[in-house]
Amino acid sequence: MKAVICTKYGAPEVLVIKNVEKPQPKDNEILIAVKATTVNSGDVRIRGLIVEGFLRIIMRLVLGITKPRKPILGTIVAGIVEKVGKNVTSFSPGDEVCGSTGFSFGAYAEYAVIHEQSTIIHKPTTANFEESAAILFxxxxxxxxxxxxxxxxxxxxxxxxxxxxxxxxxxxxxxxxxxxxxxxxxxxxxxxxxxxxxxxxxxxxxxxxxxxxxxxxxxxxxxxxxxxxxxxxxxxxxxxxxxxxVGGLEVAKETKEQLLFLKKLYDMSYIRANIDKIFTFDDIVQAHHYVDTGRKKGNVVVKVSNEEVNIISKNVAEVKI
Ligand SMILES: NC(=O)c1ccc[n+]([C@@H]2O[C@H](COP(=O)([O-])OP(=O)(O)OC[C@H]3O[C@@H](n4cnc5c(N)ncnc54)[C@H](OP(=O)(O)O)[C@@H]3O)[C@@H](O)[C@H]2O)c1
CATH class of the missing domain: 3.40.50.720 (NAD(P)-binding Rossmann-like Domain)
Incomplete structure (x- = not known):
């Protein structure tokens, strides 16, 4: 699969698109064919190691000394479940989902895996993938x-x-x-x-x-x-x-309940996707440059155009959609 690899900390050009092995879901995980992700302030902060003073040392210790230990950055996913692990009960292949991989990262890719109990839900039915991704971070x-x-x-x-x-x-x-x-x-x-x-x-x-x-x-x-x-x-x-x-040391916790709350408010038209710009996957470097300006209004979305999704059910033979 295609993925954006963060080769070291630095300017957006450290991000390089490469072919890497497609992840496989463990027993409690789902494999998502990613249709949209976002570039947010957290992503550019990690890519550029944009923190001050002693926090830079802490960030290197937590994320990786010279480059992120998890080289595929990105936390927000909206896409289609392609395959589920054998113990998964709340999602099925073909489900349209959105969520956050959090500190597992891995969203800047054609496929991502996430634990079913983690921050992942069925996406709002009235939102497309780009909109579903935008409302989360x-x-x-x-x-x-x-x-x-x-x-x-x-x-x-x-x-x-x-x-x-x-x-x-x-x-x-x-x-x-x-x-x-x-x-x-x-x-x-x-x-x-x-x-x-x-x-x-x-x-x-x-x-x-x-x-x-x-x-x-x-x-x-x-x-x-x-x-x-x-x-x-x-x-x-x-x-x-x-x-x-948001500027202190406190990191906002991410929960499934928050996602369900946002979905409810989206369905009630209290929240909107508020998309400033949409970039293609190949233009991820430009997307990071734009978010680096600190001037975006609302959200920046990246469309991930993976090939057709192979829905692989637990019990049924492979079906193409
Ligand atoms: N603690 C946590 O857990 C946590 C979680 C998420 C985010 N954050 C932090 O929260 C901050 C905001 O995140 P974000 O994603 O919302 O950022 P963002 O979307 O990149 O924020 C950009 C917006 O900030 C406005 N802005 C820039 N300078 C400003 C100023 N001096 N006064 C008022 N508005 C200003 C800009 O408007 P104009 O260009 O029109 O001024 C622009 O619309 C980031 O520093 C991020 O790292 C912390």
């Missing part, structure tokens, strides 16, 4: 931090979302809207249309106003781009108000 992160902040516990909260136009930020706007929050979105002029469409009640341009100069009282301030500190906005928090940021 930012959605899971926003879900994690907003639920920690207690978004589901109280109606009509006042929330300020800083950096509301990235994949995490725009998903946070959508999820907060679902919980009837009053949303103030901070973004640049280029993001105004997007945050307005997705439900922001008020907009502050960070290009014109510093957060330190804002006035108001919020139940929650969520920094979705990791660019501000609690100290800068403490005066904006109500007495029991909370501040969360």
């Amino acid at each position: 930012g959605g899971m992160t926003a879900h994690y931090f907003l639920h920690k902040a207690g978004i589901s516990t109280k109606k009509n909260q006042k929330i300020l979302i800083y950096g509301a136009t990235g994949s995490v930020g725009i998903a946070a706007v959508e999820i907060a809207k679902y919980y009837d929050a009053h949303i103030t979105a901070m973004c640049s002029e280029k993001g105004v249309d997007l945050v307005t469409q997705r439900g922001a009640d008020a907009i502050v341009l960070y290009t014109q106003k510093d957060i330190q100069d804002l006035q108001g009282q919020y139940d929650c301030i969520f920094d979705a781009v990791g660019k501000i500190t609690k100290k800068q906005c403490k005066h904006l928090l109500k007495q029991k108000g909370v501040f969360y940021s």
Whole structure:
């Protein structure tokens, strides 16, 4: 199969497409013919080892000293189940699925394997593969931090979302809207249309106003781009108000429940795929350059055009679709 190999840490050109052996599912795993993946901020951070100070050493120890130990990067998959391990009960060959391989990576490939109990679900029926892939990364992160902040516990909260136009930020706007929050979105002029469409009640341009100069009282301030500190906005928090940021050391946990929640909200039209650009698999280097700019709006998707899928049932002979 074709896969994108990360040959070392560095600029997007370290990514090279090669032919590698197709993975095979273990007893509890499913083999997915990947139709779409995404390039997100996490992917480019790992590829470029873009972290500061001592964290670079930790990242090398965790991921690989000179290059990623798992050379096929990418975490988000949307595709068709081609084959299932003998103990798999919740998926069958032919099922259309989406999910995250998490720290197992391996999504930048024509085929990926994932444990059936892991972060994988049947994709929304009304979403195509590109859309199904797009709703996951930012959605899971926003879900994690907003639920920690207690978004589901109280109606009509006042929330300020800083950096509301990235994949995490725009998903946070959508999820907060679902919980009837009053949303103030901070973004640049280029993001105004997007945050307005997705439900922001008020907009502050960070290009014109510093957060330190804002006035108001919020139940929650969520920094979705990791660019501000609690100290800068403490005066904006109500007495029991909370501040969360994607920029700290806390890594958002990914769960199947989050995926089911996002699917539900997609079906209810609360969340949208918010696709900025779609690249072909062969243009993965360009996709990484684009995400490296830190200016994408929502999500960047990569179409993986694998050959026709061989649906291999556990008991039935091979069927081609
Ligand atoms: N802790 C975790 O578990 C976790 C999980 C996921 C992501 N993250 C981190 O979260 C951050 C955001 O991720 P993402 O995927 O949403 O990123 P992204 O999509 O690449 O974010 C790009 C967006 O950020 C906006 N932006 C850039 N600089 C800004 C600034 N100074 N103020 C406000 N907005 C700004 C850009 O809008 P303009 O160009 O219009 O300014 C653009 O729309 C990344 O640093 C990522 O590493 C952390």
